[in-house]
Amino acid sequence: MKKILVIAPSWVGDCMLMQPMLHRLLMQHRYARIDVLAPPWTEKLLRQIPEVNDVIINPFPHGALQLSARRQLGQSLRAEQYDQAIVLPNSWKSALVPYFADIPLRTGFIGELRYGLLNDARKLDKKKLPLMVERFVQLAEPSGSDVARPVPHPHLNITSEQRQQVLEKFGLTLAAPVAVFCPGAEYGPAKRWPVQYFAELAQTLRDQGYAVWLIGSPKDKEVADNIVALGNPQAGNLCGRTDLAEAIALLSCADLVISNDSGLMHIAAALDRPMLAIFGSSSPRFTPPLSEKAQVLQLDLPCSPCFKRECPKGHFNCMMQLTPEQVIKRLPAAER
Numbered sequence: 001m002k003k004i005l006v007i008a009p010s011w012v013g014d015c016m017l018m019q020p021m022l023h024r025l026l027m028q029h030r031y032a033r034i035d036v037l038a039p040p041w042t043e044k045l046l047r048q049i050p051e052v053n054d055v056i057i058n059p060f061p062h063g064a065l066q067l068s069a070r071r072q073l074g075q076s077l078r079a080e081q082y083d084q085a086i087v088l089p090n091s092w093k094s095a096l097v098p099y100f101a102d103i104p105l106r107t108g109f110i111g112e113l114r115y116g117l118l119n120d121a122r123k124l125d126k127k128k129l130p131l132m133v134e135r136f137v138q139l140a141e142p143s144g145s146d147v148a149r150p151v152p153h154p155h156l157n158i159t160s161e162q163r164q165q166v167l168e169k170f171g172l173t174l175a176a177p178v179a180v181f182c183p184g185a186e187y188g189p190a191k192r193w194p195v196q197y198f199a200e201l202a203q204t205l206r207d208q209g210y211a212v213w214l215i216g217s218p219k220d221k222e223v224a225d226n227i228v229a230l231g232n233p234q235a236g237n238l239c240g241r242t243d244l245a246e247a248i249a250l251l252s253c254a255d256l257v258i259s260n261d262s263g264l265m266h267i268a269a270a271l272d273r274p275m276l277a278i279f280g281s282s283s284p285r286f287t288p289p290l291s292e293k294a295q296v297l298q299l300d301l302p303c304s305p306c307f308k309r310e311c312p313k314g315h316f317n318c319m320m321q322l323t324p325e326q327v328i329k330r331l332p333a334a335e336r
Contacts, residue, residue: 001031001032001033002029002031002032002033002083002084003032003033003035003080003081003082003083003084004025004029004032004033004034004035004082004083004084004085004086005035005036005037005056005077005080005082005084005085005086005098005101005103006018006021006022006034006035006036006037006085006086006088007037007058007085007086007087007088007089007094007095007097007098007108008036008037008038008039008042008046008058008088009088009089010039010042010062010089011186011187011263012041012042012045012186012244012263012264012266012267013262013263013264013265013266013267013287014088014132014263014287015038015042015045015046015263016045016154016156016263016266016267016269016270017132017133017136017154017266017287017290018088018136019049019051019154019155019270020133020136020137020151020152020153020154021086021133021136021137021139021140022034022049022051022052022140023051023152024137024140024141024148025051025086025140026051028140033053034051034052034053035052035053035054035055035056035080035082036052036054036055036056037056037057037058037097038055038056038057038058039057039058040057040058040059041244042244043055043057044243044244044245044248045244045245045248045267047245048156048158048245048248049156050157056077058097059073060093065093067096070093070096070097070100071096071100073097073100074096074097074098074099074100074101074102075100075101077097077101078101078102080101082098082101082103083103083104083105084103084104084105084106084107085098085101085103085105085106085107086107086108086139086140087106087107087108087114087118088108088136088139090108090109090111090112091111091112092111092112092113092114092117095108095114095117095118096117098117099116099117105119105120106118106119106120107120107122107139107143108120108121108122108139109121109122109123109124109135109139110122110123110124120143122138122139122143124138129147130285130286131151131285131286131287131288132286132287133151133154133290134147134151137151153269153270153290153291154266154269154270154290155270155272156248156252156267156270156271158248158249158252158271162249163249163252163253165249166242166246166249166250167250167253169246170236170238170241170242170246170250172211172213172236172250172253174253175211176209176210176211177209177210177211177255177256178210178211178212178213178253178254178255178256179202179205179210179211179212179213179254179255179256179257179258180212180213180214180215180250180251180253180254180256180257180258180259180268180273181198181201181202181212181213181214181215181224181227181235181257181258181259182215182216182257182258182259182260182262182264182265182268183195183198183214183216183220183223183224183227183239183260184216184217184219184220184223184239184260184262184264185260185261185262186217186219186262186263187262187282187309188281188308188309188310189309189310189311190280190281190306190308190309190310190311190316190318190319191260191261191262191279191280191281191282192223192260192280192319193260193278193280193319193322194319194320195223195226195227195230196230197319197322197323197324197327198227198258199226199227199230199231199232200230200324201258201324201327201328202227202231202232202235203231203232204324204328205256205331206232206234206235210255210256211234211236212232212234212235212236213235213236213238213250213254214227214228214235214236214237214238214239215238215239215242215247215250215251215264216238216239216240216247216264217239217240218239218240219240220239220240221237221239221240223239224237224239225237238250247264247267248267248271251264251267251268251271251273252271252273254268254271254273254274255273255274256273256274256275256276256331256332257273257274257275257276258275258276258278258327259275259276259277259278259289260277260278260280261277261278261279261280261282261284261287265277265289266287266289266290268289268291268294269289269290269291269293269294270290270291272291272292272293273291273293274293274294274332275289275291275293275294275295276294276295276297276327276330276331276332277289277294277295277296277297278297278298278319278322278327279296279297279298279305280298280304280305280316280318280319280322281304281305281306281307281308281309281311281318282305282307283305283307284296284298293332295330295332297322297326297327297330298318298322299317299318299321299322301317301318301321303317303318304318305318
């Protein structure tokens, strides 16, 4: 049985996009055991991905070297006798633990002078592999091989028992069609559709008979509170009240999802929920929602995508000019 350690990305959405790579590994190595070294905030997602055997918590904050602690963690993993490590982040630091763990095959893309740490260092052809999900899958292939196509979409299954348990915990029902708003974006404000636009859209959907739920992290609570305050007292504000596993279960109930480019967007796509995904500073040509039921909304402005956390020009036109009226025109019919 082949044992593989995957060094996961730091973002929830990127971890969801990793799932097709894990699936490909199991296609190649049928009885492989795949463990994932990942930040603690991604653990509840990873434990719902069936290809993952175990999650090892990566305790190192973003940007922290902590060389001695990384060496200790790597040495503690030697007893697992992994056959291969696949390092998805491109940083030098992310390749240290597999090196210290003496894993014989250490795979990843060339980046930050990692030649001594990776012995299966590959050159990335960004034009050939424009999507992040394709780049991840490439690392599951033998060196020199092309990506096996078609690349499957990420996929999550939530049982009716999981769903019902979370609904009961938060006192929610499915008596009306459910529209879930994901108004946050961890990366920064340039990826967030304006609060007043979400508020106006919530009123429209309420008038159409939808129950509106707001889902996000504790950091999104203030944004969600403002959406409620702008005329939406009936909206269920769950931001900061759920853990990630509960948020996933609630997203699986949605008849419609409206989301910024965020981790929850990728999870909603993996759940195959009807969705409008709103892009501003980022690009759907790199990390689109991978679902046939997802529509991407983005203005084709000369200044976007800029990939900045905040609008460098100060006008925020990529989001301000994408009005609620334009979004309302793209609303799909409820599936019920």
